[in-house]
Amino acid sequence: MQSGSNDDLAVPVRTQIEGFATGALSPIRLAQASHDKALAHAELNFIRLRDRDAIAADAAASEKRWRSGQPLGTLDGVVVTIKDNCLVSGMTTTWGSKVKQIDATEDSPPVARLREAGAIILGLTTLPEWGWKGVTDNPLTGITRNPWMPSRTSGGSSGGAAVAAALGVAALNLGSDGAGSIRIPASFCGVFGFKPTFGVVPAYPLSALPEMVTYGPITQTVEDAEIMLDILRAPDWRDWIATTPVLQRRKDGSAPRIAYSRTLGFATVDQDVLDVTSRAVQSLREAGWEIEEIDHVFDDPWDIVRPLCFGGLGYMVGAIEQAARADMDPNLVSSLQMRPSSDEIYAAAIARQALGRTMNHFHQRFDLLLTPQMPLTAFGAGRDFPEGRGMSNWFQWNPFTYPFNLTQQPAASLPCGLSASGLPVGLQVVGRRFSDLDILSFCRQFEEVFPFPRLHQLS
Numbered sequence: 001m002q003s004g005s006n007d008d009l010a011v012p013v014r015t016q017i018e019g020f021a022t023g024a025l026s027p028i029r030l031a032q033a034s035h036d037k038a039l040a041h042a043e044l045n046f047i048r049l050r051d052r053d054a055i056a057a058d059a060a061a062s063e064k065r066w067r068s069g070q071p072l073g074t075l076d077g078v079v080v081t082i083k084d085n086c087l088v089s090g091m092t093t094t095w096g097s098k099v100k101q102i103d104a105t106e107d108s109p110p111v112a113r114l115r116e117a118g119a120i121i122l123g124l125t126t127l128p129e130w131g132w133k134g135v136t137d138n139p140l141t142g143i144t145r146n147p148w149m150p151s152r153t154s155g156g157s158s159g160g161a162a163v164a165a166a167l168g169v170a171a172l173n174l175g176s177d178g179a180g181s182i183r184i185p186a187s188f189c190g191v192f193g194f195k196p197t198f199g200v201v202p203a204y205p206l207s208a209l210p211e212m213v214t215y216g217p218i219t220q221t222v223e224d225a226e227i228m229l230d231i232l233r234a235p236d237w238r239d240w241i242a243t244t245p246v247l248q249r250r251k252d253g254s255a256p257r258i259a260y261s262r263t264l265g266f267a268t269v270d271q272d273v274l275d276v277t278s279r280a281v282q283s284l285r286e287a288g289w290e291i292e293e294i295d296h297v298f299d300d301p302w303d304i305v306r307p308l309c310f311g312g313l314g315y316m317v318g319a320i321e322q323a324a325r326a327d328m329d330p331n332l333v334s335s336l337q338m339r340p341s342s343d344e345i346y347a348a349a350i351a352r353q354a355l356g357r358t359m360n361h362f363h364q365r366f367d368l369l370l371t372p373q374m375p376l377t378a379f380g381a382g383r384d385f386p387e388g389r390g391m392s393n394w395f396q397w398n399p400f401t402y403p404f405n406l407t408q409q410p411a412a413s414l415p416c417g418l419s420a421s422g423l424p425v426g427l428q429v430v431g432r433r434f435s436d437l438d439i440l441s442f443c444r445q446f447e448e449v450f451p452f453p454r455l456h457q458l459s
Helices: 013-022 027-040 052-067 109-116 159-167 183-189 222-232 271-286 302-318 322-327 330-338 342-365 436-449
Strands: 047-049 079-083 120-125 172-177 192-195 214-219 258-260 291-293 368-372 411-418 424-431
Touching (some): 027 047, 079 109, 120 159, 159 172, 172 192, 172 222, 183 411, 192 436, 214 222, 222 436, 271 291, 271 424, 302 330
Parallel strands (some): 079 172, 258 368
Antiparallel strands (some): 047 120, 172 214, 368 424
């Protein structure tokens, strides 16, 4: 591959496509720049690159199509990364595990849609083993580090994807989110992450978490996420749960009714995070948005998520031979001890329905809910939870994420400022189910008025 320029990587997807069409930009140069930048930041341990020659061949084919005026699709020549829990034909999907790997002969639905649109796959991004927790380290590849401060965690489970987005290695990065796995690393790494309504993006293979996991984009800009989502939500016969609906958009033209909750009624949030998110909300008010602050939205749903998540994890771990478990994340193996009874799982399923009704009722009054995305900034890398806080599991430090996997609602993590220590802080934007486009519209307006400093702009 010929040498590329890092300046090309700062270009949004729409501008990339326009540049490919006019010849002002080259898919070959862009792919090379992405490959080189990933190698230059190998110490962050965030991606397993595809073969260099395979990337070069894809880029050359794209450039040839553009020169002949026959691009393959909407994303022809755009570089993307894929989380290593997806099947990518010709690569080994590892799930960050030594005991569960597949040499893929087909693409998972989101990967297939991206390929059909002409995207160039750079590689597979890191995750914790089986994507089980909200930080990214695993026995196979080690620790993925935060590009803002490498001593800190990237978050997870889509940690590698968020690092790729923060560095600008790829404009479009595919993550998945079952209890916050897109939004946690997006917040910690200062990028935009979007969890669509459950079922909007077809999935295969399906997760062990019952109707909670969805694929979605992690990007530097909201518009790039919109473009990516439009590709990802095409139907696929392999996912029998997927809804593939026509997403709804508010039609009356009025401003959305917005609520802001600092704690949802039960979370404990660091003061520096509250300061940043509350300033962002106040700035929105000063820009003309009406936002009502509310204290209580619902009670802590830990007793709902615990049986559902640890039931699924326990089932997966239990299927692994005892001897092989020595090669696994020991804290994942210990999830067997939290495996619930069938009665607990059934009770959680019933309580989950009540939580969904609570949010349906909430959205009779409000269109959007704003919260801090995370109650703290990125903590030390290589840890499952922050030191010195008396925590025993990772759900205790992500109270704002998993409730909206339970309710299957769309939710975005929007960068809104930096803490006193210089680490990113995210604002969460939640909407009613299938209001994905309204959330993205709001986030784009926020981004236009309050642009967030990008890592590459500060370096």
